[in-house]
Amino acid sequence: MSTTRTQRKQRSLWFEAWRRLKKNKLAMAGLLFLALLVVIAISTIIIDIATNKSYYNDHVIKQNLRLRLQGPSKDHIFGLDEFGRDIFLRMLWAVRYSLFMGTIAIAMSTIVGGILGAIAGFYGKRTDNIIMRFMDILLAIPSMLLATAIVAALGTSLTNVLMAIAISYIPTFARTVRASVLTIKDQEFIEAARALGASDLRIIGKYILPNSLAPLIVQASLGVAGAILSIAGLSFLGLGIQPPTPEWGSMLSNARSYIRDGWHITVIPGLGIMLTILALNVLGDGLRDALDPRLKN
Amino acid sequence: MAMQETRELLRIEHLKKYFSTPSGILHAVDDVSFVLDEGKTLGVVGESGCGKSTLGRTILRLHEPTDGKIFFDGQDITGLDKKRMKALRRDMQIIFQDPFASLNPRMTVGQTISESLIIQGLVDKQDKRSLDKRVAELMDLVGLAPRLINSYPHELDGGRRQRIGIARVLALNPKFIVCDEPVSALDVSIQAQVLNLMQDLQDSFGFSYLFITHDLSVVKHLSDEIIVMYLGKMVEKAKTSRLFANPLHPYTQALLSAIPVPDPDFPVNRILLEGELSSPINPAPGCRFAKRCPKACDKCREADIPLKEVEPDHFVACTLVR
Amino acid sequence: MTETNQELIRIEDLFIDYETDDGIVHALNGVSLTLHVGETLGLVGETGAGKTTLAKGILRLIPDPPGKIKEGKIWFEGKDLLELPEHAMQEIRGQSISMIFQDPMTSLNPVMTVGEQIQEVIRNHNPELDKEELHAWSCAMLEKVGISADRIDEYPHQFSGGMKQRVIIAIALACNPKLLLADEPTTALDVTIQAQVLDMIRTLKQELNTAMMLITHDLGVVAQNCNRVAIIYAGEIVEIGDLRQIFKRPTHPYTIGLLESIPSLAKDVERLNPVKGMMPDPTDLPPGCKFAPRCKFVCERCAQRVPDLIDIGDGHMVRCINSKDTQSYASTRE
Numbered sequence: 001m002s003t004t005r006t007q008r009k010q011r012s013l014w015f016e017a018w019r020r021l022k023k024n025k026l027a028m029a030g031l032l033f034l035a036l037l038v039v040i041a042i043s044t045i046i047i048d049i050a051t052n053k054s055y056y057n058d059h060v061i062k063q064n065l066r067l068r069l070q071g072p073s074k075d076h077i078f079g080l081d082e083f084g085r086d087i088f089l090r091m092l093w094a095v096r097y098s099l100f101m102g103t104i105a106i107a108m109s110t111i112v113g114g115i116l117g118a119i120a121g122f123y124g125k126r127t128d129n130i131i132m133r134f135m136d137i138l139l140a141i142p143s144m145l146l147a148t149a150i151v152a153a154l155g156t157s158l159t160n161v162l163m164a165i166a167i168s169y170i171p172t173f174a175r176t177v178r179a180s181v182l183t184i185k186d187q188e189f190i191e192a193a194r195a196l197g198a199s200d201l202r203i204i205g206k207y208i209l210p211n212s213l214a215p216l217i218v219q220a221s222l223g224v225a226g227a228i229l230s231i232a233g234l235s236f237l238g239l240g241i242q243p244p245t246p247e248w249g250s251m252l253s254n255a256r257s258y259i260r261d262g263w264h265i266t267v268i269p270g271l272g273i274m275l276t277i278l279a280l281n282v283l284g285d286g287l288r289d290a291l292d293p294r295l296k297n
Numbered sequence: 298m299a300m301q302e303t304r305e306l307l308r309i310e311h312l313k314k315y316f317s318t319p320s321g322i323l324h325a326v327d328d329v330s331f332v333l334d335e336g337k338t339l340g341v342v343g344e345s346g347c348g349k350s351t352l353g354r355t356i357l358r359l360h361e362p363t364d365g366k367i368f369f370d371g372q373d374i375t376g377l378d379k380k381r382m383k384a385l386r387r388d389m390q391i392i393f394q395d396p397f398a399s400l401n402p403r404m405t406v407g408q409t410i411s412e413s414l415i416i417q418g419l420v421d422k423q424d425k426r427s428l429d430k431r432v433a434e435l436m437d438l439v440g441l442a443p444r445l446i447n448s449y450p451h452e453l454d455g456g457r458r459q460r461i462g463i464a465r466v467l468a469l470n471p472k473f474i475v476c477d478e479p480v481s482a483l484d485v486s487i488q489a490q491v492l493n494l495m496q497d498l499q500d501s502f503g504f505s506y507l508f509i510t511h512d513l514s515v516v517k518h519l520s521d522e523i524i525v526m527y528l529g530k531m532v533e534k535a536k537t538s539r540l541f542a543n544p545l546h547p548y549t550q551a552l553l554s555a556i557p558v559p560d561p562d563f564p565v566n567r568i569l570l571e572g573e574l575s576s577p578i579n580p581a582p583g584c585r586f587a588k589r590c591p592k593a594c595d596k597c598r599e600a601d602i603p604l605k606e607v608e609p610d611h612f613v614a615c616t617l618v619r
Numbered sequence: 620m621t622e623t624n625q626e627l628i629r630i631e632d633l634f635i636d637y638e639t640d641d642g643i644v645h646a647l648n649g650v651s652l653t654l655h656v657g658e659t660l661g662l663v664g665e666t667g668a669g670k671t672t673l674a675k676g677i678l679r680l681i682p683d684p685p686g687k688i689k690e691g692k693i694w695f696e697g698k699d700l701l702e703l704p705e706h707a708m709q710e711i712r713g714q715s716i717s718m719i720f721q722d723p724m725t726s727l728n729p730v731m732t733v734g735e736q737i738q739e740v741i742r743n744h745n746p747e748l749d750k751e752e753l754h755a756w757s758c759a760m761l762e763k764v765g766i767s768a769d770r771i772d773e774y775p776h777q778f779s780g781g782m783k784q785r786v787i788i789a790i791a792l793a794c795n796p797k798l799l800l801a802d803e804p805t806t807a808l809d810v811t812i813q814a815q816v817l818d819m820i821r822t823l824k825q826e827l828n829t830a831m832m833l834i835t836h837d838l839g840v841v842a843q844n845c846n847r848v849a850i851i852y853a854g855e856i857v858e859i860g861d862l863r864q865i866f867k868r869p870t871h872p873y874t875i876g877l878l879e880s881i882p883s884l885a886k887d888v889e890r891l892n893p894v895k896g897m898m899p900d901p902t903d904l905p906p907g908c909k910f911a912p913r914c915k916f917v918c919e920r921c922a923q924r925v926p927d928l929i930d931i932g933d934g935h936m937v938r939c940i941n942s943k944d945t946q947s948y949a950s951t952r953e
Contacts, residue, residue, distance in 0.1 A: 012449055013402060019640075188398040195359060195391050196416045196465075197383040210403040344809035345780075454897065455666075484665040485836050489880040489893030496890065511810060514882040518889070541884070555814035557839030558885045559878065561862050565843060569818060570811050573779050 017214075020290040027286020030279035034099075037276065041096040059086060060093050061244040069261045079264040082254065087268050090246035094269075097247045098276065101158070102227035105165040110220050112166070113173025118204055118212070120174065121181030132178070135171035143168035144233055151239045161240050165230050169223055176219045180212035214291035218284050225280035232273055248273050305371075306505050307333040307356070307473055312365035314348075314355045321579035325351040327529035328365070330604075331522075335472070338499070338506040340520030340537070342513055342552070346574055347526040349509045350394075353475035356507070357389055358382055370472070387417050390471040394478035396458035400450040406461055407432050407446040413468035435464045439494060456487035460494070467498065475507045480515065492519065513556055517541060522610075525549045528577050528585040531604060535611040545613045547590050584615070592617055625656045627830050628677070628716075628798060633691030635669075635676050635854075638684060642902030646672040648854035648909075650691075651928070654798065659824070659831045661845035663838065663877075667898050669854040670834045674800040678718055679708050695798075714744040717791035721803040723783035727775040733786045734771035737761065737793055744794050760789040765819055781812035785819065792823060799824070799831045805840065817844055838881060842866060850874050853899055853909040856928065860935035870937045870945050872914045908939070916941045916948070 021027055048056050064084030072079040078087035120131040138146075147164035154160045184190065185208065193203050232249025234240035241247035243254075251269040258265050314326040326348040333339045341349045354360050356367055358374070367375045374385060393399035400409055410432045414420040420427050433443060439460040450458050459479060466474055479495065480488040496519060499506060510516050516523060516537075523540050525533040525548065533546040544550045551568040570589045577585075583598035584590070590597065596616045604612040607619065630652045637644040647669045654660050664670045675681050677693055679700065693700040696715070700708070712718075720726050728736060737757040742748065748756070758768035764785040766778075775783055784804060791799055804820070805813040821844060824831055833845060841848055842862070849859040850871060858871035869875045876894035896913040899905055905912055907922035914921070920940060928936045931946075939945065 013451070188393050188395055189401045191354075191359060192391070192393060192399050192462075192465075193401075193412070193416075195357060195386065196413055196469075197386040198412070198416050202416070206404075207401055211401070344811060456897070485838075486665060486877060486880055486894040487897070489882075489891040490895075492882070493891055493893060512882075514884050517884065518882055518887070518891070551811060553884070555811045556884055557814075557817075557837065557843045559838035559842045559866070559881060559883055560885050561842045561866050563842070563885050567814060567818070569815055573781065573812075 017290045021286055024286040024289065026282045027290075030281075030283040030286070033275065033279040034283065037095050037099050040092050041099055044093050044096060056093065060089050060246060061085065069258060069265070071262055072264055078268050079262060081251070081265055082258050082261075087251075087264060090251065091248070091268060091272055094246040094248050094251065094272075097241055097245075098228045098231060098249075098273070101162060101165075101231055102224045105162045105227045105231075106169060106220055106223045108162070108166040109169040109223065110173050110216065113170040114177045114209075114216060116170070117174035117177030117179075118181050118209060121178040122185060122200070122204055122208065128178075131174070135174050138167070139171045141168075143230065147230060147234055148237065148239060151234060156239055156242060158241075161231065161234060164234075165227050168230070169227065172223065173216065173219060176215050177212055180215055181208055184208050184211050217291065218288040221280055221284035221287055225277045225284070228273065228276060228280075303334040303337070305332055306335045306369070307507075308366075308368035309356065310366040310368070312352070312355060312367065313363045314351050314360055315363045318578060323578050324529045324580055325577065326355060327580075329524075329526070329531050330365075331524060331531075331534065333473070333505050333507065335505055336499070336503045337521045338508055338519050340516035340523040341507060341509045341526060342511065342516055342523055343526035344511050344552075344574075346528060346577055348529040348577075349526050350477055352526070353391065353477050353507055353509050357386075357391055357475060359391075387419075387469045388472045389475075390466040390469060390473070391475040391477060392459075392462050392466055392479045394481055396455045396462060396482060397450060399462055400458060402450055405447045405449055406436070406441065406453075409450075409461055410435055410465050410468055413465045417469055419469070431468070435468050438467060438498070439464045440490075454487075455483045456491060459483060459491055463491075463494065463498070467502075470502065471504065473505045473507070475509065477509045478511070479508075481510065481512065488515070495519075513553060525552070528574065528580065530585055530601075530614065531612075532586065532614050533612065534604065539608075539611050543611075545607065545611070545618045546586075546615050547592050547617075548586050551591075627654050627656045627695070629653045629694040630673075630677070631692045631694070633673070633676060633693065634689040635672055635681060635691075636687050636689055638687060639902075644901045645904055646686075646854055646901060647676065648904070649925075650851070650854065650856055652849060652856060652859070654830050654832060656797070657828045657830055658846045659833055659844055661841035661848040662832055662834045662851055663836065663841055663848060664834075664851035665836055665898060667853075667901060668851045670851055671802055672854075673851070674718060674802050674832065674834055677800060678712055678716060679703075679705075680718075710744070713740045713791075713796070714794045715796050716798045716800065717794075717796040718800040718802065719784075719787050719791045719804050722807055723780050723787055724807070726787050727783055729775055732772045732774055733761070733778070733789075734758075736786070737790050740790050741793050756793070757789075760793045761786075763792075763823060764789045765815075781808050781816055784808060784816055788816075788820060788823070792827060792829065795827055795829070797830060799829050800834070801831055802834045803836070804833075806835070806837070813840075820844075838877065839883075850877075853901065853904060855909060855925075855938060856936075857910065857938045858936065859928075860933075864933070864935040868935070868946070869949055870931060870935070870942050871910075871939050872916050872941075872945055873910050875945060875949055876913075876915075916944050 062085065066084065067080055068082055068084040070076065070080040076086045076088060078091065081087050081090065116131050120128040146168045150164035151160050190203060190207055193207050231240055232252065235247045235249030236253040241250055243250060248269045252266060255265040255269065310330050312326055312329045316323040316325055329352055331339065341352060343349050351360060355362050362375060366373060369385065369389065374382070377385065411428050414428060414431060415422045420431060432446065436443060436446065441457060441460050441464065445453065445457070476495070480491050483491060492515065498504065508516055508519055520537045522536050524531050525546065527548050533540065533549045540549065544553055551570050554566050554568045568591065572589050575585060575588050582600050584602050587593040587597040602614045602616055604614045606612050630650055633647050633650045635647040637646055650673060662670050662673065672681065676688065677700065681688065688701060691701065734757050737760055738753045741753055741756055758771055761768050761771055766782060766785055778786065805816050808816060817840065835841060845862055847859070847861050848865040849856050850873060852873050858865065858874050865874065869878055879892045880894055882891060894913055899909055899912065905922065907924055908926055911917050911921040918941060926938045926940050928938045930936050931942055
């Protein structure tokens, strides 16, 4: 018997997927960028807590109208905005809203959509019909409109914005999970579990969902990108984060009147949004390739 | 092994399983009856579309029977409710054909085998030590090296994966096992290893096997009795030695003659069948093999042909056999 | 049975590796083989032995990366196929050497009619033909494989598995190639359909005088269809000879083991006699004889160096230093 079998590491499918992802330079670059953003967001939160928001008050939102619209310089590398506030610092403090809110909204959406999709796919027939038609109704409403309607009706608090975005993404995840479940449901190892006497709950939880995660993960990473855009969009319309709290979308919105006074006021926040979406997209693409079971030999 | 009294374990009476399809009703299993005694092996032989896999699954109530009765251990289980059926599953199990598709790719060897023990409540899932001990025993019984306990199916070859499939069934110590083409997907030299394992386990534990296969040579040395199926119907049933010595149904004869024997001197009396299988959807009355049968006549196409006992324990469904 | 001894294709010392993340897979380790005009050579081996690699290697269909032909020569019609430029190989594929694959379900293009697919190969090698001639030729081929020419405009999904395989054979033989590489052509088919298809192949082959390399793991199929047999194990030919030599006087321990382990209608056994162990990991092959770890005739010298293929009489070649022992064992089991 060949001896190398004992020396080779036992490898789960996740580990092999990670190995494949590592080889994708672009995806890793995206991952690194996102990791950097997470570090920035956490750092700004720590600073707020440590200084009891005094640093925030003195440097991020404090206006300095005499110096307004100054371009990038040694002291302020991204320049100052229309109120004389340091754009670089505002960019850093804004990260948490885009990134975390996007992630939390999608996380909520994934869980609710995933469960609905799993139930629809597993039980089929009338249950499937009812759930998916309801999803169709949600999908028929343009997501921005839906989000706008919810926020306009219930107010512009953070939770409402999160909920609005989460709800608009539920149908996408329900569909994704339902499609996976339909494929897996007919595989023999599900039949084997049934033959052992496993309950429906056990089959869904331990057999179907772990094998359906791959497309869901890909969809979720792309969903975060979309959610960030939605948050930016809502703020742009004045329905999201309220001033003076910095947020990339609202920064972009307010800069519209000052395009001719300085490129930095519009370009910097726009660039921030763009790079983040780009990073999420290349990561999502990389995950799709890495998790694709057809690449298994 | 002491001689056991041959006690009836499984009795199937006129079992039918039909599926509704957009084109009509698919007669997958159409009126199959037999008896299987404790510790014996019944071979079910036929080619694609004959219904042998559906038969196995319907007996285990993985498909609900359309008609007919299933008696297990003296009890009518045809309409048994889910809860009592679950308890019965400890006694009635199945080994699948595809050693990859029948294992959860996200579970290790140890986890897959433990599933049987946990689901049927044989070991408390909190009791890790007993679980590990029992899993190790089972792996040893089927010839899986202990170091493989944390391996995933995709890291192992077909032979080892099939042993996992056997181990998880063994964990329940069942009385009856449906073996659905258990070695068809394996390499030739591994087939013999797995078949021997199954034979040894039967000698040690006294299982009854329903051995489903298209390969008559495999079933010849394992089965006590064989039924031959064609498009859902039973066309012949006999004790193994009788079936090979005196195959009576034209399909059985053609099947036997078609199997290439690994001996260039073995006389080839090839009965070549014309044409293709007819459709199992909304089948016309009469013998379903008539379309391809070299001996077919008009009487064959009139009405369905019942099984007749032409010699003791040898049944054939053919108008031409007296 | 062919009487001619004229050599058609000669493979010399072929080594093919696959460079993968898990290591280098040594798929072929010095394969040498000759096929003669009109003969059927059975290539017998199990999964991972290298049979498909060999067939694809002959037609230069090995994807590079990860496949690499390390060394060797394949002599066909006076030329070394491994040295030919790609356009010359394209001329050969489908016209002089054809291949059919195992799975009929995926070998046909689902969006082209069977007629179009047969015509495609004809047109590739006979660009001067017009539409009518192509149509007539393809209808004739369809009839030759036992399918009514009326079905020429039907799509693959309208045919059953056995019929699809017939279409594939029609495509392969349309240009009357000298050599047909058949990779497990009937493994996916029911046994009664297999008998029909093999029968048809035999008839056609004889009519067109095509040589065939029949790749299979089924020794029964070999016994009924082949003139000569080569046994391949871990990328090496371990035994080669004519049909009777291999079945009646098997000499290599692997051949003996295989023949003893398969259930057969011809004999009655209480218990099967499997070959113990498994084929070695192709990324980590044992030194010396690759079958040594599983062999019941093994001795110390076996692991020292790879045995040569030795002629033990009448063209029967074996790769084993203990062939005297194995032969006396085999004769006691007769």
